[in-house]
Amino acid sequence: MQYKNGLMGTLLFAGVAGVMTLAAPAAHAADGHVVLYSANDDTVNKLIADGFKKETGITVDVVSTGSGVLFRRVISEQGNPQGDVVWGVSAALLKQNSKYFDAHAVKGADQVPAQYRDPNNLWIGTNLQVAVIAQNTKSIDPAKGPKSWEDLMDPQWKGKLVYTDPANSGFSYATASGLLGAWGDNDAAWAKVKKLIANTKVLNRSTLVFDGNGTGEYPLGISLEYAGYLWAHNGAPVKVIYPADGTVALAEGAAVIKGGPNTANARALVDFLASKPTEEMLLKSTFRRPARQDVALTDTGGMPPLAQIKLLPYDDAKWEAARTDTLRKLKDLIQETR
Known part of the structure; x- marks a missing residue:
């Protein structure tokens, strides 16, 4: 079977003309514009820009880059903000930078x-990223694959399992730190993480993990939920495994930038991003799990309700504060186990 040009060639990662990159847009004071600082990929940005334009007549000028770069920009512009909305960034970063946001009560926020979501309405989650195990069932019999993180430590999976370098991936860092916390955040927990990492081939980019698992180059991947369902939707023999010992689910969300040039339009855009129809559209188009719990998970290939997934508690403030030291230790483990 011919798969659709890898994940980079599918809906989520295709380059789309007309969505701006980091080049700064002019700050539009006119009614017809809003400036979106987005860490999402260009295809998702275009879906939003097109949908919002159709619904409101307002043009979305997108600045698209990594979340860290976006927030450095927000901070540097605080005396003269050029952006109106920030979106597609982690709840941890939204919490850390909430002083740069205006409170906005989104209709239907109680469904999140x-x-x-922020208790003072400074930001709201729009989608959830769930860490999973992705199994290529052509490479490994569906009934014989791992069921848990602990199973991945079995020597039989050494060299067959891929993982994104946590220094390059927020979800990989969250997965490792979430497991450390669940296993006690002590020397014994670090020993277990070392055993798990010893079985992995560490790749530089998440898309290499998604693509390698989808094509069968790597039978197993520590992956993200949406990528597994997208590959399966495109015809690849990929099975999404929710580890029996629990996993992490982290929110990505949106906020109105304080003092931006188009405040009214910014509020309208955040309402649009957090709305039920928009989250339904993104689920259908990109398999991104909605943060709203009133969105039916239909036509997703079996994506379970959040309540049916065993979730590990995750202290994002703690692990964000410990990021530098934790990444250093993880880097040492990767080097020691090569």
């Missing part, structure tokens, strides 16, 4: 679990 409390842990995935």
Whole structure:
């Protein structure tokens, strides 16, 4: 079977003309524009820009880059903000930078679990990223694959399992730190993480993990939920495994930038991003799990409700504060186990 040009060639990662990159747009004071600082990929940005334009007549000028770069920009522009909305960034970063946001009460916010939104309405989660194990069932019999993180430590999976370098991937860092926390955040926990990492081939980019698992180059991947369902939708023999010992689900969200040039339009855009129809559209188009719990998970290939997934508690503030030291230790483990 011919798969559709890898994940980079599918809906999520295709380059789309007309979506701006880091070049700064002019700050539009006119009614017809809003400036979106987005860490999402260009295809997702275009879906939003096109949908919002159709619904409101307002043009979305997108600045698209990594979340760290976006927030450095927000901070540097605080005396003269050029952006109106920030979106597609982690709840941890939204919490850290909430002083740069205006409070905005989104209609229907009560449909988002409390842990995935700000109690003072400074930001709201729009989608959830769930760490999973992705199994290529052509390479490994569906009944004989791993069922848990602990199973991945079995010597039989050494060299067959891929993982993104946590220094380059927020979800990889969250997975490792979430497991450390669940296993006690002590020397014994670090020993277990070392055993798990010893079985992995560490790649530089998440898309290499997604693509390698989808094509069968790597039978197993420590992956993200949406990528597995997208590959399966495109015809690849990929099975999404929710580890029996629990996993992490982290919110990505949106906020109105304080003092931006188009405040009214910014509020309208955040309402649009957090709305039920928009989250339904992104689920259908990109398999991104909605933060809203009133969105039916239909036509997703079996994506379970959040309540059916065993979730590990995750202290994002703690692990964000410990990021530098934790990444250094993880780097040492990777080097020691090569």
